[in-house]
Amino acid sequence: MKLFFLGWTRFIVVLLVLQVGLAGWGAVSTGDERVMRFIAHAGNGGMLILWLMLSVVIALIARPGWKAVALTALSAFMILMQGAFAYGFGTSGPAGGVGIALHALNGLGVLVLQVVVARLAKRAVDAKRALRAAQRSEVPA
Numbered sequence: 001m002k003l004f005f006l007g008w009t010r011f012i013v014v015l016l017v018l019q020v021g022l023a024g025w026g027a028v029s030t031g032d033e034r035v036m037r038f039i040a041h042a043g044n045g046g047m048l049i050l051w052l053m054l055s056v057v058i059a060l061i062a063r064p065g066w067k068a069v070a071l072t073a074l075s076a077f078m079i080l081m082q083g084a085f086a087y088g089f090g091t092s093g094p095a096g097g098v099g100i101a102l103h104a105l106n107g108l109g110v111l112v113l114q115v116v117v118a119r120l121a122k123r124a125v126d127a128k129r130a131l132r133a134a135q136r137s138e139v140p141a
Contacts, residue, residue: 002128005062006121009072012051013118016111019044023104045082052076052110059117064124068117075113078106 022044026037052075059072085106089099 001058001062002064002121002124005058005064006118006125008055008058009114009118009121012048012055013111013114015044015048015051016107016114019048019107020111023107045079049076049079049082052079062121062124064121068120068124071113071117071120075110075117078110078113081106082110 019041022037022041026034026041029037052072055072056069056076059069063069082103085099085103087099089095089102
């Protein structure tokens with residue numbers, strides 16, 4: 001299960017990088033094209049909410065370590081806050097700009113946390129493999 005969690009976490013990292021790319025793609029366009037591009041960003045964001053909440057369950061089952069589980073839960077909470085940052089401050093004026101800035105920084109924070117979780121998951125997989133190898137190499141006397 002640890003190996004599955006590692007793959008799952010890497011999948012989440014890819015989706016988060018895609019999310020940043022979709023945001024940038026929408027930001028450099030105008031008019032109706034901009035709206036359509038941000039729809040892709042919002043759609044991927046909605047899926048990320050689901051995937052990160054599911055990640056918490058998978059982390060609890062995989063048991064990669066308390067730190068990985070806690071950071072996964074923090075990532076899920078932070079992704080839930082994205083909507084509050086994007087829409088809670090309004091969509092125009094200085095308050096809207098602050099909200100969008102917080103939305104962007106929080107999203108990058110989720111990406112960084114998930115990279116850390118992927119590294120912790122990799123360590124858990126490597127430790128499990130090393131334990132298995134040590135058990136196989138023991139010669140019964």
